[in-house]
Amino acid sequence: DVKVTQSSRYLVKRTGEKVFLECVQDMDHENMFWYRQDPGLGLRLIYFSYDVKMKEKGDIPEGYSVSREKKERFSLILESASTNQTSMYLCASSYTEAFFGQGTRLTVV
Amino acid sequence: AQSVTQLDSQVPVFEEAPVELRCNYSSSVSVYLFWYVQYPNQGLQLLLKYLSGSTLVKGINGFEAEFNKSQTSFHLRKPSVHISDTAEYFCAVTLSGGSYIPTFGRGTSLIVHP
Numbered sequence: 279d280v281k282v283t284q285s286s287r288y289l290v291k292r293t294g295e296k297v298f299l300e301c302v303q304d305m306d307h308e309n310m311f312w313y314r315q316d317p318g319l320g321l322r323l324i325y326f327s328y329d330v331k332m333k334e335k336g337d338i339p340e341g342y343s344v345s346r347e348k349k350e351r352f353s354l355i356l357e358s359a360s361t362n363q364t365s366m367y368l369c370a371s372s373y374t375e376a377f378f379g380q381g382t383r384l385t386v387v
Numbered sequence: 388a389q390s391v392t393q394l395d396s397q398v399p400v401f402e403e404a405p406v407e408l409r410c411n412y413s414s415s416v417s418v419y420l421f422w423y424v425q426y427p428n429q430g431l432q433l434l435l436k437y438l439s440g441s442t443l444v445k446g447i448n449g450f451e452a453e454f455n456k457s458q459t460s461f462h463l464r465k466p467s468v469h470i471s472d473t474a475e476y477f478c479a480v481t482l483s484g485g486s487y488i489p490t491f492g493r494g495t496s497l498i499v500h501p
Contacts, residue, residue, distance in 0.1 A: 282430075309487055318396070320477065320493035321431075368430055374419055374438060374481070376489050378430035 281305075284369050284379035291386050297356040299382050301369030310352035311336075311376070312344065315366040324367075327352055359386045389414040389480050393492035401500050402470055408463040408495045410478035417483040420461040422452055425475040425494075434476070437461065438483075448472070473499045 285300035303310065309328050313321040323336030325344040333344050341363060345353045352371075356363055364386045370376040394409040412418060419438050423431040435446025442454040452463045461478060478492040 287428075311488070313491075318493065321491040323488070323490075326488055370431075370489075372487055372489065374487055375421060375433050375436050376423075376431075376479070378423075378432070380430045381428070383428070 282369055282371055282377050282379040284367075284382050286382050287380060289382060289384045291356075291359050291384065293360060293386055295356075295359045295386075297359050297384070297386075299354040299356075299367055299369075299384070301352045301354070301379055302350050303352075303371035303377070304350065305371060305373075305377065306349065307371035307373055307377075308349070309372045310346065311370045311372070312342075312352065312354045313368045313370065314338065315368055315381070321368065324354065356384075359384075361386050389418060389482060389490050391478050391480050391490055391492035393476075393478050393495050395495050396493065397496045397498065399498045399500060400468055403467050405466050406464065406468050406472075406497065408476050408478075408497065410461045410463065410492060412459050412461065412478075412480045414459075414480060414482065418480045419483050419487075420452075420454060421479040421481075421489070422446065422450070422461070422463050423477045423479060423491075424448075425477065427474075431477060434463070468497070468499050470499050470501060472497060 282303045311326045312324040327346040343355045367382045369379040390413045422434040437454045479489045481487045
């Protein structure tokens with residue numbers, strides 16, 4: 279069974295903290311994505327990666343960075359968490375169709 | 388760049404009634420089309436996809452969708468819904484030749500009443 283695994287389902291962090299969200303896929307996909315999901319706004323692309331060490335900004339990259347040191351792992355980094363980054367974060371990998379992790383619900387207080 | 392419009396943010400329906408969730412897309416080149424479902428506090432899972440071939444696509448859980456190139460639409464249908472179909476549904480598009488970056492609609496909340 280194909281799988282995308284996100285390291286945490288729920289996280290609570292303080293304003294100003296550095297936050298790491300980890301994602302691992304077992305399908306040998308080259309493409310990996312980080313989306314943010316907010317009510318009424320759907321899924322918005324933060325960053326994507328099409329190969330190891332390769333990354334491209336999506337629609338809302340401000341306040342985020344990413345790391346892809348190995349093909350199976352794609353990390354999202356919030357350099358200094360703020361309350362407006364409270365959201366559901368979804369990782370996906372794809373060839374044609376996307377496979378999603380279970381999501382991480384992040385609350386910044 | 389491609390875009391996706393889901394025409395209804397919320398669709399209430401009674402159990403065993405038929406339902407249609409509407410999706411229109413915009414793209415100057417050929418696309419692949421997808422419908423995903425999201426249950427509360429879960430990730431998205433694929434319902435069905437159109438890559439090529441027959442324009443009527445059947446998916447899981449009794450759902451189907453029809454690709455209409457002239458109308459640039461990919462509407463999702465089910466002839467008889469169940470309470471368990473209550474979820475958020477997302478339409479998505481990727482370019483058929485390229486980096487396969489999915490662009491999603493804003494979602495339609497399907498609410499099935501007993």
